[in-house]
Amino acid sequence: MTTELRRLRNYIDGEFREAADGRTTEVVNPATGEEYAVAALSGPADVDAAMAAAQAAFPAWRDLVPAERQKVLLKIADAFEARAEELIAAESENTGKPLALTRSEEIPPMVDQIRFFAGAARMLEGRSAGEYMEGMTSIIRREPIGVCAQVAPWNYPMMMATWKFAPALAAGNTVVLKPSDTTPASTLLMAEIIGGVLEELGHPKGVFNVLCGDRETGRLMVEHSVPAMASITGSVRAGIQVAASASKDVKRVHLELGGKAPVVVFEDADIAKAVEDISVAGFFNAGQDCTAATRVLVHESIHDEFVTALAKAAADTKTGQPDDEDVLYGPLNNANQLQQVSGFIERLPSHAKVEAGGHRVGEKGYFFAPTVVSGLQQDDEIIQHEVFGPVITVQSFSDEEQAVGYANGVEYALASSVWTKDHARAMRMSKRLDFGCVWINTHIPLVAEMPHGGFKQSGYGKDLSAYGFEDYTRIKHVMTSLG
Structure with a gap:
């Protein structure tokens, strides 16, 4: 029947x-x-x-x-x-x-x-x-x-x-x-x-x-x-x-x-607050968001501490069925998208390290684990192209000039964020970042009164x-x- x-x-x-x-x-x-x-x-x-x-x-x-x-x-x-x-x-x-x-x-x-x-x-x-x-x-x-x-x-x-x-x-x-x-x-x-x-x-x-x-x-x-x-x-x-x-x-x-939002975290940022907000902004809706916080640039002096904290946040993030009130996100939208996200992980270069996740969850539906990848270089595929999945990449930078270069060094220009307690630095970065939106010490809030849209591709x-x-x-x- x-x-x-x-x-x-x-x-x-x-x-x-x-x-x-x-x-x-x-x-x-x-x-x-x-x-x-x-x-x-x-x-x-x-x-x-x-x-x-x-x-x-x-x-x-x-x-x-x-x-x-x-x-x-x-x-x-x-x-x-x-x-x-x-x-x-x-x-x-x-x-x-x-x-x-x-x-x-x-x-x-x-x-x-x-x-x-x-x-x-x-x-x-x-x-x-x-x-x-x-x-x-x-x-x-x-x-x-x-x-x-x-x-x-x-x-x-x-x-x-x-x-x-x-x-x-x-x-x-x-x-x-x-x-x-x-x-x-x-x-x-x-x-x-x-x-x-x-x-x-x-x-x-x-x-x-x-x-x-x-x-x-x-x-x-x-x-x-x-x-x-x-x-x-x-x-x-x-x-x-x-x-x-x-x-x-x-x-x-x-x-x-599309988007490939850089999330620039300086050494004076509140690491705990940044990790908490970035993990939510990166994994929400399974990362299927053009403004998602999925490309993190961290000052080299706090890189290891930040990666450890972010990997733990990923491990603590839950995906699952729609009626489960404890989950942050559900499945990827379709079988092709699951294949695309999986493909990015399968093709990672040898210098990359999967700190958390990196795999499908269950056999029913199109769920993918919260994933953190470190050790990446600017010209890596996963840095240059939109994954559109629950995958956060982490790169390190040495100074403000390098951070700007890495941030702007992609073909997308929709959204970005800067994490610092230095007001002058935040203002400099907001001017130099080539993106339609720059958030400071936050990422992803939108309001009806303010415009949303990007540049470049x-x-x-x-x-x-x-x-x-x-x-x-x-x-x-x-x-x-x-x-």
Whole structure:
């Protein structure tokens, strides 16, 4: 006797639909390694339908006064809070994340971010109107861009979807959003909730649409003639592909890509506090975070002491099933990711030393032990490339100049942190570190009011904050004759 798998369908123009050609992909719970659902595998006809719905809904949504869009977003935030337990359950089944941590660390910031952008909708600013040519008055209009094609990743399916749809809708755009093919469930529940709010308040159903699918689906979305903007959070490879596809018709592109955050620990740092915070910031969400504290640079005078303490912290860190309230993190997201993380450890050079972990945990699901690796050199693969797993590397440095060189000596430039009691040194480092965010004596806190985004191969554009909101607008100059 077989159990019928749950069917996850596209959300287009206010209704759930199977893929036009009936194709599906399997969806696996990474905590068990077992298939629990099948999701629509969207093709050209589905992309056409979703884009048509978003395009048809755009004029009415664009022309709403900001206060009306604010009402919608505030009601969505309230609805997410009211149905938080459903969202948590869907996200945990998607990702294997601990239920307790999803409840405390993801739902509150998501709701807060939606409410922030609801307020931002009413705070559009531009230069003052004025006469810059005799007999002429100039004004600046800040307008929505149009339909936005958005692609979210599998590491934070709900959170990253929120970072995308909230500023886009607040600015007056309409959305076609694709979750990762491994994590569609929670995004579709969000679509149901958002669609209900839009219907209740009498707004067009096509304002928010969700397409399930794979990389080919994403490519079709980005290359489609309707969207005026393409936004992706994902790997550098995916970002390069999106930028290339969008260039064919000069779409605006917003990219939040990989990271390899340096964590620079000077000799005067509080070692116990640094180890405690860095281990959490490195292992949280199984290290599947572009800003994770996974590349530690420690002054040579405290290197051995720090490594010993960090290895003990790793040994004391627990991974396990979602309902275990004592675990810090759950499984890696999928079998390919488990293979990737394992491969980095298997290919370590002879001069590297695994101080803790370095192996899979159990045979069920995709769990990997908290891992610390020391003895590494700047050009080692594991230093130069994103592992995206619960693996913290440690290098030593002799002075500030060398620390800066090691920190900046990668192709990523998203986030970093500095650990020191010397204020002047902290200020120097914050200037010299070539990263979109520099934390001092902490690592990983984010707030809705401050921007998140990187440089170099970590992409361009900002999430969160007024800067992120402005990324979803365009600027128009209007000049009128006074004659």
